[in-house]
Amino acid sequence: xxxxxxxxxxxxxxxxxxxxxxxxxxxxxxxxxxxxxxxxxxxxxxxxxxxxxxxxxxxxxxxxxxxxxxxxxxxxxxxxxxxxxxxxxxxxxxxxxxxxxxxxxxxxxxxxxxxxxxxxxxxxxxxxxxxxxxxxxxxxxxxxxxxxxxxxxxxxxxxxxxxxxxxxxxxxxxxxxxxxxxxxxxxxxxxxxxxxxxxxxxxxxxxxxxxxxxxxxxxxxxxxxxxxxxxxx
Ligand SMILES: Nc1ncnc2c1ncn2[C@@H]1O[C@H](COP(=O)(O)OP(=O)(O)OP(=O)(O)O)[C@@H](O)[C@H]1O
Ligand SMILES: [Mg+2]
Numbered sequence: 001x002x003x004x005x006x007x008x009x010x011x012x013x014x015x016x017x018x019x020x021x022x023x024x025x026x027x028x029x030x031x032x033x034x035x036x037x038x039x040x041x042x043x044x045x046x047x048x049x050x051x052x053x054x055x056x057x058x059x060x061x062x063x064x065x066x067x068x069x070x071x072x073x074x075x076x077x078x079x080x081x082x083x084x085x086x087x088x089x090x091x092x093x094x095x096x097x098x099x100x101x102x103x104x105x106x107x108x109x110x111x112x113x114x115x116x117x118x119x120x121x122x123x124x125x126x127x128x129x130x131x132x133x134x135x136x137x138x139x140x141x142x143x144x145x146x147x148x149x150x151x152x153x154x155x156x157x158x159x160x161x162x163x164x165x166x167x168x169x170x171x172x173x174x175x176x177x178x179x180x181x182x183x184x185x186x187x188x189x190x191x192x193x194x195x196x197x198x199x200x201x202x203x204x205x206x207x208x209x210x211x212x213x214x215x216x217x218x219x220x221x222x223x224x225x226x227x228x229x230x231x232x233x
Contacts, residue, residue, distance in 0.1 A: 089132025100149030
């Protein structure tokens, strides 16, 4: 579904992503794990069109999207939940969710709003509350719900567990599995919480200072001694 070939990203003279190649098949959850500054967000932003690749090719559903602008990529049903959530804090929960559907022209938007409220009952209880007053976990749910309102085929999640308590982390990860299994959404998951990410992923890639150093089935990656030492404690 997604194919990244020899991706490079530069920020001025900083070479943040160095010839990175990986792919995501339809129906999978693929985890991209790595330490602070490894380049995880840079890869996500290159895919969603927020950062320009300085080399390489990104294809989505057999179409080259390397130089496509972000709004065209969203229209192709590839949605990103950015690091730090980036919800509209001055809008209500419901308005945030409706913003997620702004590119849709079909008449199923209300149906999908009901589906999101079923998936996230806490959001339903708070639909008229200003998004900026939600707790961290609720804001993560809202950011995920808003992305789901665009009816994505591929969902990019950048550190959904960041700053959440262990109980909420478990809740968010079960919801990611439900979205994948029940709604058929393919997921590319970026995480520093390697344990959790590897426990729900089919396959995984380990990123170190802009290079992929380990890849394989999530189970094998979790058992890799180098990975255990560096990321799993
Ligand atoms: N806009 C930018 N300008 C200059 N350097 C940048 C920019 N964005 C990222 N970088 C650098 O690129 C490298 C990779 O950053 P990136 O945000 O992709 O890492 P990350 O793996 O997502 O880290 P974290 O886990 O902390 O979110 C870092 O060294 C960072 O300082
Ligand atoms: Mg990041």
